[in-house]
Amino acid sequence: WAKSAGGARWALYDAERNQRELARYALSAAIPAALERGEFYLDYQPLTSLRDGSLVGVEALVRWRHPELGVLRPDSFIGLAEETGLIVQLGGWVLAEACREAEAWSAGGAAAPFVSVNLAVRQVHRPGLVQEVRTLLRQTGLPPERLQLEITESTMMSTAKEPVRALRVLADLGVRIAIDDFGTGYSNLAYLRDLPVTELKVAGEFVAGLRSSSVGRTDERILASLVSLAHALDLTVTAEGVETAGQAERLRAIGCDAAQGWHFGRPAPADRILARIR
Numbered sequence: 001w002a003k004s005a006g007g008a009r010w011a012l013y014d015a016e017r018n019q020r021e022l023a024r025y026a027l028s029a030a031i032p033a034a035l036e037r038g039e040f041y042l043d044y045q046p047l048t049s050l051r052d053g054s055l056v057g058v059e060a061l062v063r064w065r066h067p068e069l070g071v072l073r074p075d076s077f078i079g080l081a082e083e084t085g086l087i088v089q090l091g092g093w094v095l096a097e098a099c100r101e102a103e104a105w106s107a108g109g110a111a112a113p114f115v116s117v118n119l120a121v122r123q124v125h126r127p128g129l130v131q132e133v134r135t136l137l138r139q140t141g142l143p144p145e146r147l148q149l150e151i152t153e154s155t156m157m158s159t160a161k162e163p164v165r166a167l168r169v170l171a172d173l174g175v176r177i178a179i180d181d182f183g184t185g186y187s188n189l190a191y192l193r194d195l196p197v198t199e200l201k202v203a204g205e206f207v208a209g210l211r212s213s214s215v216g217r218t219d220e221r222i223l224a225s226l227v228s229l230a231h232a233l234d235l236t237v238t239a240e241g242v243e244t245a246g247q248a249e250r251l252r253a254i255g256c257d258a259a260q261g262w263h264f265g266r267p268a269p270a271d272r273i274l275a276r277i278r
């Protein structure tokens with residue numbers, strides 16, 4: 001009867017999993033109405049220069065103030081929004097809101113940081129991205145140099161020509177292009193030759209290993225190699241997930257240009273970032 005008990009356990013597991021899937025679908029389907037009700041907002045996390053501690057940029061991270069579930073982090077709704085295609089609508093809102101808020105930061109003058117926006121694969125593959133960004137820059141008055149688009153290695157995995165062409169046009173306008181979570185994807189590096197990339201954002205998992213264990217030494221060597229690769233290609237490197245002063249110090253020693261992580265600042269609403277810029 002052990003076998004049938006196992007079967008029951010699996011049935012239970014499947015039921016729970018179905019329940020979770022249903023909940024995810026319901027959540028995703030609610031995105032358009034939530035956009036209309038203004039339930040989404042952006043937090044911004046600082047990207048800090050490891051050379052002089054200045055604020056070089058901020059990354060826009062979407063949050064959903066859900067009326068019943070509280071504030072939801074992107075991991076609970078972005079994945080499914082990508083699968084269903086609703087990410088195009090949501091991502092369009094994120095892009096517009098980030099450009100609008102970032103433009104307001106420069107009103108005081110001086111060196112305003114760039115705003116870095118995550119783009120899902122579908123957003124980059126969809127025709128119309130160039131026009132969307134052009135229109136936003138014109139409407140908000142944000143200079144193209146103050147917008148950075150973060151794409152992942154998976155965006156470049158297909159052989160489609162359209163994304164490369166679109167990103168080239170945007171780069172020609174002056175928009176910055178960053179590769180997010182660099183080092184965790186499986187694509188080959190040919191896209192670094194074909195694309196006008198300006199920055200590599202090295203995944204936090206390599207940074208997490210920065211300590212004196214032998215694994216840590218391997219992570220440090222990987223980071224050092226990524227930094228030389230980037231610099232050889234005239235790209236800047238930002239390390240993600242920097243949580244301690246020790247990690248920041250190692251990254252500075254390796255030659256990493258900038259860092260992002262709790263050690264330098266948690267994601268925070270626009271007004272807190274504005275206070276820091278001033």
Ligand code: C2E
Pocket residue numbers: 045060061062073074075078087091094118119120180181204240241242243260261262263267
């Ligand atoms: P990401 O683009 O790699 O963003 C960095 C994530 O790391 C953020 O999680 C941030 O809160 C978290 N983080 C920052 N510093 C630290 C640290 O020191 N330690 C640790 N452990 N984590 C840190 P978040 O906000 O939950 O976002 C998760 C992911 O959701 C993002 O990863 C990005 O891939 C995606 N995402 C967020 N906003 C958007 C968006 O508007 N559009 C799209 N397509 N994806 C988005």
Ligand code: MG
Pocket residue numbers: 059118150180
């Ligand atoms: Mg990102």
Ligand code: MG
Pocket residue numbers: 180181201203240
């Ligand atoms: Mg990242």
Ligand code: MG
Pocket residue numbers: 180181
């Ligand atoms: Mg990520």
